[in-house]
Amino acid sequence: MEDxxxxxTATMKMIEKAKKDNVETAWDRAEKMKPQxxxxxxxxxxxxxxxxxxxxxxxxxxxxxxxxxxxxDTIVARNLIRMIAGGAAAHSDHGRDISHTLxxxxxxxxxxxxxPEKLIAVAKVFGVETEGKDIKEIAKETAIKALExxxxxxGLTLYPxxxxxxxxxxxxxxxxxxxxxxxxxxxxxxxxxxxxDADYVNLxxxxxxxxxxDGWGGSMIAxxxxxxxxxxxxxxxxxxxxxxxxxxxVNIVAHGHExxxxxxxxxxxxxxxxxxxAKAVGAEGINVVGMCCTGNEIVMRHGTRMAGNFLxxxxxxxxxxxxxxxxxxxxxxxxxxxxxxxxxxxxxSTSPKAKIPGAIHIQxxxxxxxxxxxxxxxxxVENFKNRIPEKVHIPEEKSQAIVGFSVESxxxxxxxxxxxxxxxxxxxxPLVDCIVSGVLRGAAGVVGCNNHKVQHNxxxxxxxxxxxxxxxxxxxxxxxxxxCAEAGLMKPEAKELCGPGLKTVCELVGIPPVLHMGSCVxxxxxxxxxxxxxxxxxxxxxxxxxxxxxxxxxxxxxVSIGTYFVTSGVYTVLGVCPPVLGSKNVTKLLTEDVExxxxxxxxxxxxxxxxxxxxxxxxxxxxxxxxx
Ligand code: XCC
Ligand code: SF4
Numbered sequence: 001m002e003d004x005x006x007x008x009t010a011t012m013k014m015i016e017k018a019k020k021d022n023v024e025t026a027w028d029r030a031e032k033m034k035p036q037x038x039x040x041x042x043x044x045x046x047x048x049x050x051x052x053x054x055x056x057x058x059x060x061x062x063x064x065x066x067x068x069x070x071x072x073d074t075i076v077a078r079n080l081i082r083m084i085a086g087g088a089a090a091h092s093d094h095g096r097d098i099s100h101t102l103x104x105x106x107x108x109x110x111x112x113x114x115x116p117e118k119l120i121a122v123a124k125v126f127g128v129e130t131e132g133k134d135i136k137e138i139a140k141e142t143a144i145k146a147l148e149x150x151x152x153x154x155g156l157t158l159y160p161x162x163x164x165x166x167x168x169x170x171x172x173x174x175x176x177x178x179x180x181x182x183x184x185x186x187x188x189x190x191x192x193x194x195x196x197d198a199d200y201v202n203l204x205x206x207x208x209x210x211x212x213x214d215g216w217g218g219s220m221i222a223x224x225x226x227x228x229x230x231x232x233x234x235x236x237x238x239x240x241x242x243x244x245x246x247x248x249x250v251n252i253v254a255h256g257h258e259x260x261x262x263x264x265x266x267x268x269x270x271x272x273x274x275x276x277x278a279k280a281v282g283a284e285g286i287n288v289v290g291m292c293c294t295g296n297e298i299v300m301r302h303g304t305r306m307a308g309n310f311l312x313x314x315x316x317x318x319x320x321x322x323x324x325x326x327x328x329x330x331x332x333x334x335x336x337x338x339x340x341x342x343x344x345x346x347x348x349s350t351s352p353k354a355k356i357p358g359a360i361h362i363q364x365x366x367x368x369x370x371x372x373x374x375x376x377x378x379x380x381v382e383n384f385k386n387r388i389p390e391k392v393h394i395p396e397e398k399s400q401a402i403v404g405f406s407v408e409s410x411x412x413x414x415x416x417x418x419x420x421x422x423x424x425x426x427x428x429x430p431l432v433d434c435i436v437s438g439v440l441r442g443a444a445g446v447v448g449c450n451n452h453k454v455q456h457n458x459x460x461x462x463x464x465x466x467x468x469x470x471x472x473x474x475x476x477x478x479x480x481x482x483x484c485a486e487a488g489l490m491k492p493e494a495k496e497l498c499g500p501g502l503k504t505v506c507e508l509v510g511i512p513p514v515l516h517m518g519s520c521v522x523x524x525x526x527x528x529x530x531x532x533x534x535x536x537x538x539x540x541x542x543x544x545x546x547x548x549x550x551x552x553x554x555x556x557x558x559v560s561i562g563t564y565f566v567t568s569g570v571y572t573v574l575g576v577c578p579p580v581l582g583s584k585n586v587t588k589l590l591t592e593d594v595e596x597x598x599x600x601x602x603x604x605x606x607x608x609x610x611x612x613x614x615x616x617x618x619x620x621x622x623x624x625x626x627x628x
Contacts, residue, residue, distance in 0.1 A: 003015065005027045005452070005455065006311070006455060006456035007455055007457050007458045007461065007487075008456060008457050008483075008487075009395070009397055010243060010312075010396075010397035010486075011311070011312055011315050014242065014316075014318040014319065014395065015315065017393055018314070018315070018318045018339075021342055021391065023314075023318060023339055023342050024338070025314045025318075026314065026333065026335065026452055027452055029335075030453075039056070039582075041581075042076075042582035043076040043079050043578075043580050043581070043582045043583065044072050044076060044583075046066050046075045046078070046079070048192065049068070051067040051068060051194075054066030056072045056075060058582055068194060070198060072582050072583045073200040073586060074199075074200060074203070075582070075583075076200070076586045077200035077204055077207075077586050078192040078203060079579060080204070080207060080559070080578065080579070080586065081188050081191075081192060081203055081204065081207030081210070082189070082192055083556045083559040083560075083578075084210050084211050084214075084556070084559050084563055085185045085188040085189060085556075086556035086560075087211075087557035087559050087560030087561070088181075088210045088213060088214035091222065091560065092181045092182070092185070092217065092218025092219070092222075094218070094219075094222050094257060094258055094330075094521055095146075095181075095217070095219060095220075095221040095222035095225075096147065096150050097258060097260065098221070098222050098258070100366070101260050101366055102139055102142065102146070102225050102228065103139075103140060103144065104367065105229060106136045106137075106140035109366055109369065110264065110368075110369040111229055111260075111366065111369065112229075113136075114229060114230060114231045114232075115227055115232050116135050118227050119135065119139060119142060120138065122142055123138050123141070123145075125158060125159060125162055126141075126142055126145035126146065126158055127145070127158070128141045128142050128145055129141075139228075142225075143225075145158070146225065149180065150180060150181045150218070151180055151182050152179065152180040152183075153180070155179075156178065157178045157179065157213055157216075159216050159217050159220050160177060160217065162220075163216060163531055163568075164535045164539075164541070166534075167531070167534075167568065167569065170540075170569075170597075170599070171567075174208075174597055175205070176205060176212060176567065177209070178209050178210065178216075181214070181217040181218045184206070184213045185210050187206060187209075187210075188206055188207065191203060200583065201589065204590075208563060208567045208598075210560070211560045211561075211563035212564055212567060214560045215523065215524055215564030215568065216527065216564065216568075218521075219520075219522075219523065219524040220528070223522050223524045223525060224524075226259050227406065229259075230259050230263045230297070231301045232406055233301055233406040233409060234404050234409050235402050235405065235409055235413065235511070236299075236300075236402070236404040237303060237400065237401070238299050238303045238305050238400075238401050239306070239399065239400060240305065240306035240308075240399055240401050240486050241308065241399055242307060242308055242315060242316060242394065242397060242398075243395055243397045243398030244287075244289050244305035244398050245289065245316070245319055245321045245322065245394045246284075246394075247392070247394055248283065248284045249283050249287040250281075250283045250286045250380050250384045251322050251323050251324075251380070252269065252286060252288045252289070252323065252324050252377060252380045253290075253291050253307055253316055253324070254266075254288060254298065254326050255292055255294065255295070255313060255325055255326065255332060255336075256292060256293070256326075256327045256328035256329055256330060256331070257292065257297075257328060257329050257330040257520070257521075258294060258297070258328050258329065259297035259301075260328075260364070260366060260369070261294075261326070261328050261350055261369075261373065262294040262295075262298045262326075262328075263298060263301070263302075264370060264372075264373040265288055265298075265326060265373050265376065266288055266298050266302050266304055267373070268370055268374045268377055269286045270286075274286060274374060274377055274378060277378065277381050278384070281385050282385065283384050286377065286380075288304055289305045290304050290305070290306050291306075291307050291308055291309070291312070291325075292330075292331050292332075293330070293331070293520050294328060294519070295307065296477065296481055296516070296519040296522070299403050299404075299516075300403055300404045300406075300516065300518050300519075301404070303403075305398075306401075306481075306482055306485055308482060309449075309450055309457075309478075309479035309481075309482035309483060310331055310449050310479045310554075311450035312456075313333055314335060314336065317339045317340050317343060317345050318339065319392065319393060319394050319395070320344070320345075320388060320391035320392040320393060321387065321393075322340075323345065323346070323381070323384050324345070324347075324348055324376070324380030325346070325348070326348045326376055327348070327356070327359070328350050328351045329353055329354045330354075331449070334356055334357070336356070337356050337359050340358070343388065343391055344383060345383075346360055346379055346380065346383050347359040348360050348362055349361045349362075350362055350364040350372075351363075360379065362376050364376075399485060399486055399487070399488045400490075401485035401488075401491055401512075401516070402490055402491065402516075403516035404516065405475070405511075405515040405516055405517050407517075407525050407528050407529045407532065410431070410515065410529065411426065411427065411431075411532075412426075413510075413511055414430040414431050414434075414505075414509060415430055417430040417433070417505060417508050417509055427532075427536060428532045429536065431533065432536055432537060434501075434505055435545060435628075438501070438623075439471070439501040439502075439505060440472070440473050440505060441470055441472050441499075441501070441620070441623065442544070442546055442619035443474070443546045444467050444474050444475070444549065444619075445474075445475050445476070445477075445546070445547075445548045445549075446463060446464055446475075446476050446480050446548070446550075446551065447476060447477045447478050447480050447520070447526075447549075447550055448550035448552060448553035448554075448561070449478065449479050449550075449553050449554045449558060450479050450483075450552050451552045451553065453554075454551065454552040454576065456552075457486065458608065459551030459552040459608045460479075460484065461484065462612075463551050463575075463608035463609070463611050464480075464514060465489070465497060466608070466609055466616075467612050468498045468499070468502055469498065469499055470612075470616050471502045472616065472619060474514045475514075475515045475525075475526055476514055477518050477519060477523050478519060478523075479552070481516045481517075481518075484514045484516070485516070489512065489514040490512045492506065492512055494506075494513055495513060497513070517529075520557055523561050523565075527541075527564075527565075527568055530544060530546060530568070539626075540569055540599065541568050541569035541570060541599070541600075542598070542600055543599075543622065543625070543626065544569075545620070545626070546570060546619065546622070547570065547571045547614075547615035548562075548565045548570045548571065548572040548573070549572065549573045549574070549611060549615060550572070550575065550576075551573075551608055551611065552575055553574065554576065559578060562574065562602065566598060566601060566602055567594075567598040567600065568600065569599035571600050571601060571603070572600060572601075572602055572603070573602075573604070573605050573611045573614050573615055575604075575605065575606055575608065575611060576606070577606075591603060
């Protein structure tokens with residue numbers, strides 16, 4: 001079987017089935033969208049005020065400036081940092097919600113502190129005194145400090161202080177330390193308002209500030225406090241792909257991003273009352289499966305199976321076997337209700353921020369979390385009997401995977417490599433030893449979305465296969481994680497695809513060569529891991545033999561992620577070009593000049609094999625510079 005749209009056979013089958021069932025998918029709509037607008041694609045379309053829309057003619061002798069006089073540099077830079085604002089806002093609003101959930105846990109709710117030790121570590125970052133206090137008190141003070149970091153009115157955001165000394169000096173010197181997480185996002189909106197900033201360098205600098213507030217602020221707080229509330233991920237077995245849907249069970253797909261609801265859904269799905277009701281409607285049980293990043297949150301902590309990534313959301317419904325798709329925020333195609341209307345599937349929206357025409361809205365409320373989760377699941381249970389048997393086809397594809405690699409569990413796991421000294425180190429020393437000795441050539445973080453412009457999962461899988469063949473250990477988050485799990489790159493047997501060094505490490509430690517580190521906000525785990533290694537070696541992140549990639553990205557969040565990786569010192573290769581080519585200056589700034597300032601830079605390479613080579617070359621160059 002071959003298909004230019006996806007490499008993944010379950011999805012191929014569902015695309016075919018969709019056609020038969022007269023259902024439109026993202027790929028169909030993408031076809032209809034062709035040709036896509038060249039002005040938009042190169043970033044030179046401006047709609048910021050109603051004197052426009054204005055667009056810059058890049059090839060002919062048409063306009064070189066908008067009505068207000070803004071040139072291509074200004075327009076491209078403004079558009080780009082507005083993307084960063086969107087992405088940083090999404091991540092940080094998620095982080096704020098988690099902080100609020102911690103506060104509610106402290107004050108009494110269905111949530112509780114699952115990891116007191118980690119809470120104490122986080123409390124220290126915020127300067128909360130922990131000695132002699134009970135855990136609820138610490139939780140409350142930490143939550144308030146975290147919430148303050150979003151809107152602080154004096155000083156600087158606190159979480160970036162966890163970075164290594166060299167990195168902090170770079171941010172200070174270039175004046176990009178975020179003052180507060182929200183403020184930098186708001187300032188982007190102000191600075192890009194008609195007639196404010198026209199200097200592309202100054203605009204990009206503000207984008208950098210907001211992105212650091214995301215990666216080392218909002219996202220990191222989201223990750224750290226999620227661990228506190230929902231548990232620290234530890235290696236756990238699971239399965240991935242559409243084949244995790246069950247013919248004889250109530251299938252509930254949890255889709256979206258935050259763990260607050262999905263974690264409760266997992267718990268409530270075991271409720272006796274609901275299980276009995278499921279039996280009464282003729283089902284063998286309740287099968288909760290994950291989709292996109294909320295799926296990553298629950299698989300990391302409970303092993304909840306992974307149904308599919310971004311471009312599989314419609315395909316999941318096309319199986320005709322999804323009784324309820326529960327969504328919260330981000331990456332939910334409005335088309336899901338359209339697709340659902342051709343089957344029996346109920347789409348249930350739960351966030352006041354995200355309502356979708358055609359969906360049932362059951363508003364989630366942290367105060368009554370368990371009861372509402374039960375109510376939501378019940379919708380799916382009652383819907384089981386409405387399945388249309390002739391429309392049900394669940395593809396059999398599913399792969400084994402080991403997931404759940406928090407920084408803490410990686411450190412613990414790699415301690416097994418130290419065979420000579422049986423003493424566990426509790427630090428990144430074993431990882432560092434493997435890299436310094438050359439057993440591992442380096443490490444790569446591969447993250448991000450799916451995008452119809454890249455064959456679904458092809459970019460992720462091909463790039464990563466090349467990296468592991470070259471003994472580069474790979475960590476992943478987001479939709480990349482699903483692509484890897486589905487392709488079998490997260491099972492121990494994937495060691496056979498590795499070079500000899502990485503293969504040995506996989507054997508000794510019992511890990512796969514590709515480590516699932518979580519959802520998109522968990523890209524902050526990658527920052528923490530890099531930072532720990534840098535600190536251990538008394539180096540900066542930019543000195544390490546490491547690189548990043550987003551082979552199939554599409555969202556504004558990915559622009560923010562890419563920017564904070566680059567300005568944390570990571571060479572980052574994008575498989576899809578951001579809308580910047582309309583400005584030679586902005587393009588040069590991002591792909592060349594920025595390296596002299598932050599030690600990282602962007603590259604764009606659609607061919608995953610060439611992209612992998614760029615990363616490997618970078619890793620080898622860094623090794624050489626370190627003399628290892
Ligand atoms: Fe969304 Fe997070 Fe992208 Fe996937 S990787 S398409 S942002 S689900 Ni985050
Ligand atoms: Fe045109 Fe300037 Fe208005 Fe943009 S801000 S739409 S370039 S007049």
